[in-house]
Amino acid sequence: MLKKLSAEKQLEILEIGIAEFAEHGPAKANINVIARNSGVSVGVLYKYYENKDALFLACLRHALTALERVISEVFQSSDKMLARTEKLIRALQRSAKEQPCYHILYHEITAGSCRQYASVFAREIEEISAAAYGALITQAQAEGTLRQDMDPRMFAFFFDNLLMMLQFSYCCDYYRERFEIYCGRDALSDDDKVASELLKFFESAFTTERSQIQHQN
Amino acid sequence: MLKKLSAEKQLEILEIGIAEFAEHGPAKANINVIARNSGVSVGVLYKYYENKDALFLACLRHALTALERVISEVFQSSDKMLARTEKLIRALQRSAKEQPCYHILYHEITAGSCRQYASVFAREIEEISAAAYGALITQAQAEGTLRQDMDPRMFAFFFDNLLMMLQFSYCCDYYRERFEIYCGRDALSDDDKVASELLKFFESAFTTERSQIQHQN
């Protein structure tokens, strides 16, 4: 190999691609623009990626891997459920602000122009978190720190629903606007308040009077 | 006016448009296909709508009006908070199954290819429900049937987050898959179970021991 694109340049292409795909959506993102912004020619893009679709998938994978890392780091710890939940919230807030495009790209695959990948990616991404959250919740129920009267899978589902919406609310244009409409102009900057309110919401959903009564029996 | 497209035909165009835009996303939806499927010529579409964008916005407005009607019907009643919440859940489940494309279109505007409209539509759509939910919650807090220790706007926000995700989980491909992964194959058909589980989740978030203690004082 003589010149070959450096690893950094290849990464740069992915980053620029993520930005472009996130800004315009997969359908309207422009390959020629990605090439220009990355400082390479269109031709070389097609040496590395078979077509636009392949480039998009590479960008997506890059973004999703980064997001998975954020989640899995939180799951390294052996905290109790609530502490872990708080860490999750904080980590998502930070990540959504630092790398908004990654989250926007994640959101993209839920939209119409990505229908084709919907089932593949749903399995790939959500199976992991569904299993993790499900296990966490079942365990918490067994330990008696969580209400007994709910289907743990449904619980995990609602739990993740709130976390997904939280991510999107920090970086997707529509959801950002909506966030401000609901919670006020400074909602986007006052991370502590949002985190603590969401945590309160979760906390009372986690632990009802019933679950405690059942636990004492 | 001599012939002019009948009101029914104009409605049909909107319905076909909604289906096409929902299936492929605004960017990839094909005007010529919409014309053919509606049984009219492309030309006439351009007599009624300045361009593709204008047609898309008309479809969007049609869909959103229908969705608003679903919500506002529930708000006609003077039920207590929990009863109203249940009605909301049921109405959204029904509507998402009967008119999936309407909800998919709603979801579309949150994605990248619609960035330009994000702020306009966010105000138009969410301001209404934000105000309604916010008022509902403030009132419930005043009556003492709702915990006092949460910011009512944030509460309304989380509340609506769960409802939005519920809608999407019944009709957007990715969210449907995810729904099944989290809650099992039959989640999509067992509406009663989903409704009751979500209601339980809300119920305990609404009413904590603390709120009841405070109320008894």
Add this chain to the structure above:
DNA sequence: TTATCACGTGAGCGGATATTCACGACAGCT
């Protein structure tokens, strides 16, 4: 120094599709 060839380049081809416009059809009027 020169030949070779691995890589990168970007002008331009081709297909897709949004948009136009010259035309036909037909209702009402005379």
Add this chain to the structure above:
DNA sequence: AGCTGTCGTGAATATCCGCTCACGTGATAA
């Protein structure tokens, strides 16, 4: 019946953009 103006038609046009390929460049080997 013939005229007129309103509408609807869809082939044709214009544009955009994904993708290709003939070429340039510079590192290596002889």
